[in-house]
Amino acid sequence: MEINDLTRAEERVWRAFPRGEAVDFRTDGDEDAAAGGDWGPERTLRASVLRALLASAPQEDGEIATLRVNGARITGVLDLTYAVVDHPISLRSCYFTDPPYMYGAQLRRLSLRGSVLPALDLGGARVEGVVQLSDSRVRGRVQLMASQISGALILERAELTAPDAREPVLNLQRTVLEDDLWAPGLRAHGEVRLNGSTVNGSVNLTDARLRRPGQVALDAVTLGVEGDLLLRQADVEGWIGLRGARVAGRLDLSYARVSNPGDMALRASSCTVGELWLRRGEPLDGGLNLRRAQVEVLFVEPEKLPDTVRLDGLVYTTLTPHEPAERRLPMLECDDDAYVPHAYEQLTAAYRRIGDEDAARLVQLAKQRRHRRTLPWYGRLWGQVQDATVGYGFRPLRAAIWLLSLLAVGSVSYALHHPPALKPDEAPPFNPVFYTLDLLLPVISFGQEGAFAPKGAYQYLSYVLVLTGWILATSVVAGVTRTVSRQ
Structure with missing residues (x-):
């Protein structure tokens, strides 16, 4: 592409690129990119020009070429499918008329902070640095399935909406993040899919709002997290799926609201967690499934537990905070009226580790009384005699x-x-x-x-x-x- 074919706005970007200079089209630092559909030609860039710029623009000696644009309206499809881009890309507070396609691309760094997009496809991409989507608004799917990101994926205060409720609004299936998934304040109107992904840092969904009533809102089956998975103060409508997940640090649902009435709200069977925190705030609105889970520290306040709790096969080393046995026993009676002797043995062992033999004996007595209800009439009668x-x-x-x-x-x-x-x-x-x-x-x-x-x-x-x-x-x-x- 010849520079003579460019508009004045495009020429500004073309000349600034080799020196890594930013081109800011904004007239007000606080303007909303959602109004970008009305921006005129003085701040409009063709996606084909940006693609040509990244592919073949000249560079200047001693300078680091970088695409840095703020507040532009980008028309057409920015197609970087399978492209190898050696330059960082920063398109902040921009308005995209069409979804960018970057499937299978190899990128240095990508920032779309504060931008408004119809959708985004980064599936199978390889990014050497950070992918920055903070404060962005995406009206369709954000696709990062099977991508590899050496830095962090940042979605702080991003708002994602999928027009098709059957498709995930954020798809990170089988994605590898070498750093954090940093998304405090995320607003997702649809499924967030993390199943099979690996995060070598932490997953921060503090204060997130996830909306998918009656269905899976956060699908994190077999997710691997080397740090913490934080859902503090999160508000989730729908259920959270963590079956088979591994969280080396803390799974923290302090002050979180999870609502899936009539079904399980948190499904964490067969998962491995360093510390599970269920504390403060209102109880789960729906069931809690921890069957066959392995937890080193179980930090559970009785007030946080729902009416249905499934604990068969749950193994934990430490139970905190220390509560009288009378306050812990109700959670053992919540497994759909099923008798789960293993749950009583785990609670007994937790009390004995801290030397509370009286509480341990009380749990064992409750176990025998619960077992008595499963016996025929003559067994129940003999049990009553032994109890009395x-x-x-x-x-x-x-x-x-x-x-x-x-x-x-x-x-x-x-x-x-x-x-x-x-x-x-x-x-x-x-x-x-x-x-x-x-x-x-x-x-x-x-x-x-x-x-x-x-x-x-x-x-x-x-x-x-x-x-x-x-x-x-x-x-x-x-x-x-x-x-x-x-x-």
Whole structure:
């Protein structure tokens, strides 16, 4: 392309390019690029001119050629498909009439900060530096599938809207980022897809607003993050999918609002997380699925949990903040009324690691009571007996209280009404206390029970004491056996 074929606006850019100088067409530093459709020829650039400039413009010795344009209206398709561009590209606060195509391109650096675009295709691209899309507004898909970016991808305060709700508004599937995905304040009206991607830095979605009601809003299946995944103060309508994801640092949903009523709000089954923070703010509006997940530190406040929590196979080392067992137990009852013994064992182990044996015993007692509801009627009946007598072995003092109470009742009753001796000449002196002990203790004999025979109501009392003694003895043995087997 000859310079004689250029408009005055294009000639300014053409001459500034070899020296890396910026060309600013803005009349006001705060003007809105959304009004770019009305900009006149004095600030209009043809995309074909920019493409020719990047491909063949002369360079000056000692200067770094850079395309730097602010506030221009760019007409036509900026087609850099499979192009190798050695110069940084900065098209800030520009208005694009057509979507730029950069599929498979090799770029040094790309900045479209504050620009308005119909769509953007960077699929399969290789970028040596940063891709800057902060404050940009894109009315169609942003496609970066299978791209590789050596720097960060910055989408701070970007607004993305997909006209086709079936397609992701931001597609980062199988993308490799050597630095951060930096998107605090992102506004996405459609699916954000990160499944299969690798981020060697952190993913920052603090204060993001993701809208896709009733469907997946953030699809991050098998995502790998070497740093943190931050969703602090995020507002998500739809569900978050993290199945099989790996977050080496912190998965932080502090103050976040996630709403998917009637279904799962957070699906994080089989994921591996360094720290999972569910704290502050309103509870999840929908279920929480952590089945088969592995978490080093589980920072969960009971108020943040929804009514449905699936914990089968969840493994965690530390549970914080420290709460009484009574406040932690409700989350174990939320798995669609299913009995999940593994969840009770994990909670027990967490309390024992910090030396809270009382809380650990309370969790184990709750486990036995929950298990009892799965048994047939006779198993439930026997469980009720064990619970009432010795608390399944976790309340051994209950047996002593029962024995002392029955001993007192029997001793007073038989002290007031001595049972007659079977053989008066051979019977030992009657002792109401030891006679009652003979009835209550099935394996110990003081020689009283066989020597005396009560009558009437006192005979029925002896039957009750004998039967109760056997039940107490069996329950104590069962409780002790359970305690020894746990240890």
